[in-house]
Amino acid sequence: MTSQQSPAQLEKQEIWQKDRDHFMHPWTDFSTFKETGSMVFHRADGVSLQDADGKRYLDGIGGLWCVNIGYGRDEIAEAVAAQIRDIPYFSTFGHHTTAPAARLAAKLAELAPGDLNHVFYGCGGSVANDTAVRMIHFYFNQLGKTSKKQIISRIDGYHGSTYMAMSITGVEFDHIGFDIDRQLVHHISCPNPYRRPEEQSLEAFCDEKVKELEDKILELGPDNVAAFFAEPIMGAGGVIVPPEGYHRKTLEVCRKYDVLYVSDEVVTAFGRLGHMFASEDEFGIVPDIITCAKGLTSGYLPLGATIFSDRIYEVISEPQADGAIFTHGFTYSGHPVSCAAGLKNIEIMEREGLCDHVKDVGAYFESRIKALSDLEIVGDIRGRKFMMCLENVADKATRELIAPEAKVGNRIADECQKRGLIVRPLAHMNILSPTLILTREHVDFVADTLRESIEAATASLKADGYLPR
Template sequence: MTSQNVGTNLEKQEIWQKDRDHFVHPWTDFSTFKESGSMVLRQADGVSVQDADGKRYLDGIGGLWCVNIGYGREEIAEAVAEQIRDIPYFSTFGHHTTAPAARLAAKLADLAPGDLNHVFYGCGGSVANDTAVRLIHFYFNQLGKTSKKQIISRIDGYHGSTYMAMSITGVEFDHIGFDIDRQLVHHISCPNPYRRQEGQSLEAFCDEKVQELEEKILELGPDNVAAFFAEPIMGAGGVIVPPEGYHRKTLAVCRKYDVLYVSDEVVTAFGRLGHMFASQDEFGIVPDIITCAKGLTSGYLPLGATIFSDRIYEVISRPQAEGALFTHGFTYSGHPVSCAAGLKNIEIMEREAICDHVKDVGDYFERRLHELEDLQIVGDVRGRKFMMCLENVADKATRKLIDPEAKIGNRIADECQKRGLIVRPLAHMNILSPTLILSRDDVDFVVQTLRDSIEAATESLKVDGYLPR
C-alpha cells in the first residue's frame, strides 16, 4: 500500500478531512459539501471502482464520459512509464517535438474525416474549444475578414468551463453567479425532439431549428459571424439527439454564409457511439474543426486536441510579416507522456475492436433502458449506444416536471449508489456514460438497479408529497 492510497479507517478519515478542508471540487454543492464531504475512492479495475471501505460500484458514468477502455490497463501504465524514462517533457514552442506527439498527430489526422489533417494539442476539452475560437479569429483576420468574430452555439450545449468555453456553453444553470461574454457569443434553441410542440412532426421541428440558425446569422450579419459550435449529441445539456438531418442541414447553412462549423466531439469521439469520430460516420458531415479530449486517453492522462482542415491550415500557416509568429500555445501542448497514453489507448481500441463491441452491446443497452419507460416517472429514454439519459417527469402526458426541490435526479442516483451503481444526476435527469467494455450481464445489472432505484425514489416522492399517492 503506497502512501497515496487509502488503507485504514484512520487514513480514510484523514483523506476525507483534507479533501473537505482544501480541495475545491468542480461543480461543488456547497449546501451539502461541508457536512457530507466526498466519497473517497481507492481502487478501480475493469468497469468498477472501489471506495475506501472496500465497497464496489459499477461505474455507470465512465469517470466523466471518458474512461472508455476501462480501468486498470497495464499497457497504458507501461507506455506512460516508458515515456517518462525516455523523455518526460520538452517544450514544443519553436521547432522541437517528440515521437509520441508527432505519431499521435498523424494518427488523429488518419482517423479524422475529410481533410482534417492538422492537430493542435491542449490539456482538455475546454482548452480545445478555446483554441478553436482563437484559430478561427486568426484565420479570418489573415483573410482580411476582420469583422467575422461572432460565435453561435445552442441553448443546453456544453463546451467547457474556461471563460471562452463557458461563454459558448448554453447551459444557463452553469452561468449563475459567473460572467460570460454575451457580446461575442449568441445562442439558438436546443434541438430537443422531446420538447417539441404537440403534434409537430420531427421533420418540421428540424427545419424550424435549422431556420433559426440561418435567421440568427442574418440578424448578426454574415460578415460578422465566424463559427457555429455544435456537439453531435449534446452531452451535459441532457443527452439531446437532434432530429435526423439536423447536422447536415446546419452545415449547409454554414457553408452558404462562410461560417466555420466546429463539431465538439469531446464526448462522442473515441468509441462512445461506436466510431472513432461520430461527425461523419454517425451524422454524415465533415466539419471544419473537430475538438476532442476525454476518450482520447480514456482519462488516464489529461489531453485534448483541436483538429482542423487543410483549408484553414493553408491560411494560418502563411507568415503574417517578417519575424511574425503564430503566437498561441501552452506549456503542455503535445506533452509526450499524455501523447504516449493516447497512442496506446487508440492501439488498444483498434486491437480489441471496441467500436464494434459498442455497436453490439450499445444497441442492447438502448433496448434494455427503453424498458424503463413503463415506470411512472420515466418520461423519456434517449441517446445512442453508451451515451444515454433518462428524463423524469411528474406527468407523462403533459411532460410536466417534478418540483425541482424534490431533486429527483439526486434521489435516483443515491438509491443506485446504495445498490452498487454510480449514475450521474442532472436536475430531473439521470445520465449514463459507462466504460465501453460493458458486457450484456453488466447492462442487465445496470437496468435492474435503475428499475429498483427509480421505484424506490418514486415512493419517496409520494411520501414527501411531490407525487400523489
C-alpha cells in the same frame, strides 16, 4: 476518530477531512459539501470502482464520459512509464517535437474525416474549444475578413468551463453567479425533440431549428459571424439527439454564409457511439474543426486536441508579416507522456475492436435502458449506444417536471449507489456514459438496478408529497 478504528478507517477519515478542508471540487454543491464532504474512492479495475470501505460499484458514468477502455490497463501504465524514462517533457514551442506528439497527430489525422489533417494539442476539451475560437479569428483576420468574430452555439450545449468555453456553453444553470461574454457569443434554441409542440412533426421541428440558425446569422450579419459550435449529441445538457438531418442542414447553412462549423466531439469521439469520430460516420458531416479530449486517453492522462482542415491550415500557416509567428499554445501542448497514453489507448481500441463492441453491446444497452420507459416517472429516454439519459417528470402526458427541490435525479442516483451502481444526477435527469467494455451481463445489472432505484425513488417522492399517492 476513536482508538477502536482500524488503520484503514483512520486513513479514510484523514483523506475525507483533508479533502473537505482544502480541495475545491468542480461543481461543488456547498449546500451539502461542508457537512457531507466527498465519497473517497480507493481503487478501480475493469468497469468497477472500490470505495475506501471496500464496497464495489459499477461505474455507470465512465469517470466523466471518458474511461472508455476501462480501469487498470497495464499497457497504458507501461507506455506512460517508458515515456517518462525516455523523455518526460520538452517544450514543443517553435520547432521542437517528440515522437509521441508527432505520431499521435498523424494517427488523429488518419482517423478524422475528410481533410482534417492538422492537430493542435491542449490539456482538455475546454482548451480545445478555446483554441478553436482563437484559430478561427486568426484565420479570418488572415483573409482580411476582420469583422467575422461572432460565435453561435445552442442553449443546453456544453463546451467547457474556461471563460470562452463557458461563454459558448448554453447551459444557463452553469452561468449562475458567473460572468460570460454575451457580446461575442449568441445562443439559439436547443434541438430537443421531446420538448417540441405535440402537433409538430420531427421534420418541421428540424427545419424550424435550422431556420433559426440561418436567421441568427442574418440578424448578426454574415460578415460578422465566424463559427457555429455544435456537439453531435449534446452531452451535459441532457443527451439531446437532434432530429434526423439537423447536422447536415446546419452545415449547409454555415457553408452558404462562410461560417466555420466546429463539431465538439469531446464526448462522442473514441468509441462512445461506436466510431472513432461520430461527425461523419454517425451524422454524415465533415466539419471544418473537430475538438476532442476525454476518450482520447480514456482519462488516464489529460489531453485534448483541436483537429482542423487543410483549408484552415493553408491560410494560418502563411506568415502574416516579416518575423511574425502563430502566437498561441500552452506549456503542455503535445506533452509526450500524455501523447504516449493516447497512442496506446487508440492501439488498444483498434486491436480489441472496441467500436464494433459498442455497436453490438451498446445497442443492447440502449434497448435495455429504453425499456424503462414503462416506469411511472420516466418521461423520456434518449441517446445512442453508451450515451443515454432518462428524463423524469411528474406527468407523462403534460411533460410537467417534478418540483426542483425534490432533487429527483439525486434521489435516483443515491438509490443506485446503495445498490452498487454509479449514475450521474443532473437536476431532473440521470445520465449514463459507462466504460465501453461492458458485457451484456453488466448491462443487465445496470438496467435492473436502475429499475429498482427509480421505483424506490418514486415511492419516496410520493411519501414526501411531491407526487400523488
